[in-house]
Amino acid sequence: MPIMSTIDKLFNESDAGFIGNHQHNGYTNETTEEIYGFEGPEKKLDIRFCQMKSSKISTKSGLRMINKEKWQTVLDSARCTIISQKSNDYMDAYVLSESSLFVYPRRAMIKTCGTTTLLHLIAKMIKVGQECGLEVEMVLFSRKNLNHPSKQVFPHCSFSDEVEFLNKSFQGQAYVMGPLNKDHWNLYIADFRKSSTFQRTEQTFEVMMHDLDPKVMEQFFKKPDQPVSEVTEKSGIAGLLPGSLIDDFQFDPCGYSMNGLLNQWYWTIHITPESHCSYVSFDTNLALADYNQLLANVLEVFKPGRFTAAIYAEDGSPCGDPYSSLDLPSAYSIQNKTVHGFDGGYDVVVCNYSLVGKEKKHSTKQDLTSKSPLECNLISVGN
Numbered sequence: 001m002p003i004m005s006t007i008d009k010l011f012n013e014s015d016a017g018f019i020g021n022h023q024h025n026g027y028t029n030e031t032t033e034e035i036y037g038f039e040g041p042e043k044k045l046d047i048r049f050c051q052m053k054s055s056k057i058s059t060k061s062g063l064r065m066i067n068k069e070k071w072q073t074v075l076d077s078a079r080c081t082i083i084s085q086k087s088n089d090y091m092d093a094y095v096l097s098e099s100s101l102f103v104y105p106r107r108a109m110i111k112t113c114g115t116t117t118l119l120h121l122i123a124k125m126i127k128v129g130q131e132c133g134l135e136v137e138m139v140l141f142s143r144k145n146l147n148h149p150s151k152q153v154f155p156h157c158s159f160s161d162e163v164e165f166l167n168k169s170f171q172g173q174a175y176v177m178g179p180l181n182k183d184h185w186n187l188y189i190a191d192f193r194k195s196s197t198f199q200r201t202e203q204t205f206e207v208m209m210h211d212l213d214p215k216v217m218e219q220f221f222k223k224p225d226q227p228v229s230e231v232t233e234k235s236g237i238a239g240l241l242p243g244s245l246i247d248d249f250q251f252d253p254c255g256y257s258m259n260g261l262l263n264q265w266y267w268t269i270h271i272t273p274e275s276h277c278s279y280v281s282f283d284t285n286l287a288l289a290d291y292n293q294l295l296a297n298v299l300e301v302f303k304p305g306r307f308t309a310a311i312y313a314e315d316g317s318p319c320g321d322p323y324s325s326l327d328l329p330s331a332y333s334i335q336n337k338t339v340h341g342f343d344g345g346y347d348v349v350v351c352n353y354s355l356v357g358k359e360k361k362h363s364t365k366q367d368l369t370s371k372s373p374l375e376c377n378l379i380s381v382g383n
């Protein structure tokens with residue numbers, strides 16, 4: 001079935017008053033999103049699994065044994081729908097009505113936006129793992145601060161509720177990276193990995209962009225007869241990581257999501273183009289030694305007014321020194337940089353940037369001599 005007719009069918013079959021996660025307020029014809037703006041910033045759950053000792057099930061495909069229909073029943077708990085799927089030798093990647101799901105044999109990464117209830121799917125996720133002979137060995141839950149937390153469904157109205165909820169299943173630790181009263185990134189980690197059992201080589205890079213250039217955002221309002229592949233090409237998205245298998249989707253009347261599969265690496269972009277709540281996210285686990293050029297290219301494509309960048313890097317990953325990563329693109333000034341070294345063998349760095357003066361042209365060509373004052377928070381291990 002073509003993608004468009006699939007999503008039309010899914011949404012038409014939704015309960016009255018709900019279109020995917022677009023929720024009517026029940027009093028007028030206006031949706032919650034029309035009043036407050038769509039909540040672009042995603043909640044992200046990254047769960048790593050290992051072989052369960054007591055289990056007789058042992059397959060190389062692990063979580064990839066689970067089919068699309070079964071994943072949909074898991075996603076029902078988060079209130080989002082699978083729109084499309086693409087797979088390669090390494091992973092299954094799903095575009096969702098609200099963001100994306102990536103499934104590796106021993107890892108599932110889900111990000112959902114709007115008023116989805118991501119953490120409600122944890123119990124089903126653990127069960128799915130058990131059915132594949134796997135148990136959880138690490139959980140990372142993260143999200144940027146939300147625009148309208150009070151419009152969320154429990155436990156997503158506050159990070160402390162989310163942490164309490166997560167701690168019912170795992171015993172983890174919670175961190176706020178960045179200024180509490182400005183853009184910041186919440187992170188919860190439960191790490192059950194046995195030390196020195198294997199090399200830690202994972203890394204992820206996220207850019208969370210606000211106040212985007214309206215001319216750029218115009219491209220993500222659906223135009224009759226323009227195929228989504230043309231939007232992906234002309235916007236510059238396709239050129240970010242050439243050679244990728246791309247699964248892209250345009251929402252009606254606006255909005256855009258894509259998953260990219262580049263060998264074993266995923267990348268994903270989600271766009272909320274409405275001017276009163278414009279937001280774009282870029283997320284990848286691509287194993288680069290540093291992300292400066294990729295960041296510059298992403299900024300050149302989207303031209304945000306402000307953005308937060310976050311790197312998670314394990315000690316054995318190519319991105320060895322996150323502190324010196326995220327060098328300043330010249331059109332932007334860095335507001336703050338928060339680095340946390342974890343005793344589990346990984347570091348996290350989160351930076352906030354804003355565009356220097358509206359009159360300045362959007363150019364992200366690197367000029368490392370013009371660094372502006374840097375407020376730097378170094379948090380020691382175990383804090």
Ligand SMILES: C[S@+](CC[C@H](N)C(=O)[O-])C[C@H]1O[C@@H](n2cnc3c(N)ncnc32)[C@H](O)[C@@H]1O
Binds near residue numbers: 251257272280
């Ligand atoms: C799912 S997309 C991408 C969200 C993403 N987290 C981001 O980075 O902005 C959200 C955009 O699609 C639009 N949209 C249109 N129909 C939608 C639907 N049925 N469900 C979710 N979003 C929809 C929203 O208004 C918004 O502009």
